[in-house]
Amino acid sequence: MNTIDELLRTTSWFHELPPHLSEALGNEARLVAIEANGYVCRRGEPSHFWFGVVDGLVKVCNTASDGRVMTFAGLPPGAWFGEGTVLKRERWHYDATALRPSRMACVPSALFFRMLDESTAFARFLLEQVNERLGQLMATVQSDRLTEPSPRVANCLLAMFNRQLYPLGNAEIQLTQEEIGYLSGVTRQKVNAAVRQMEAQGLLSISYGRVTVTDLDGLRRFAARVS
DNA sequence: TCATTAAATTGTT
DNA sequence: AACAATTTAATGA
Known part of the structure; x- marks a missing residue:
């Protein structure tokens, strides 16, 4: 995928947004290119954007002081992330880096909150996404212990x-x-x-x-x- | 483009 | 944890 429009076309909740929100998304979302090994966001920085992967591959991870890397997730094109941190208006708890040259759709947090407040479809998507992550976490805990x-x-x-x-x-x-x-x-x-x-x-x-x-x-x- | 070298990753003990 | 073998990336002719 090359543009935010292409990403949005493959995004189910986008098609259910009311016109004023889909228009705002088209206008306010910024496309940012990240070179290989570049940072999408870094631990400690304020979370001003919610991210969608337009193209490439992004790894969410933290690096320990001794250099070891702990990876939480690998995000392919079409994936959205950062809602947990944006929702709490906190600083990032993790780094996100591009494993390959990647393009990100950056949605300003103010617009993120507007969509959450005004679109049931978007709220439902977020609920499902969080639920999916919870299920994954439970599978991991079970797997780790049993x-x-x-x-x-x-x-x-x-x-x-x-x-x-x-x-x-x-x-x-x-x-x-x-x-x-x-x-x-x-x-x-x-x-x-x-x-x-x-x-x-x-x-x-x-x-x-x-x-x-x-x-x-x-x-x-x-x-x-x-x- | 090819050969050489260094670095990263894998396979094994 | 250590070591050898293998693969990739970088460098320079």
């Missing part, structure tokens, strides 16, 4: 690939096995063993610095198996 390393890794990958807005096809994400380890709380060795096991079962394919999911349903079954 299962062995391999399904935990599978669950983390699902969290990365699992947005409602998932167009078919290229379920590929640029993540090293080390990062998957930090994300899933598993050692790199276990991650390596897990992804190889899953590759052997035809659920995904691994290559240098990236993972490609080829069988999403199979991966779900793999993650769900509690041993």
Whole structure:
């Protein structure tokens, strides 16, 4: 996707906005290009915008003082994020960086609040999005507490690939096995063993610095198996 | 464009 | 945690 208009065309709630709001969105949302490894937002900065991914791939993460990176989510084109922080008018609790050259739609927080106040469809979308995240968090907590390393890794990958807005096809994400380890709380060795096991079962394919999911349903079954 | 080198990532112990 | 092997990225001819 190249423009905010294209992103909005594929956005379900946009089509349900009253005319004055969809017009305001078209006028006030800014398109910002981020180069690879550039920051969309940084921890500690005030949250003036709510973000949509127009193109590229964005990673939401925090970096510990020793340099280790903890990744929370990978956001493909079509994903929206930041509503939690914008809603509370807080500063960002995390960094968001572009893994590839990316373009962001930046919605001013004032407009975000107007849409929330004036559009039921938008409020519903936000509710569903938050609910989806909660479900994902619960799946992660269960997975972390009840299962062995391999399904935990599978669950983390699902969290990365699992947005409602998932167009078919290229379920590929640029993540090293080390990062998957930090994300899933598993050692790199276990991650390596897990992804190889899953590759052997035809659920995904691994290559240098990236993972490609080829069988999403199979991966779900793999993650769900509690041993 | 190709060869060399450095850095990052993976695979194994 | 450490080490070797492999892949990618950077550099310069």
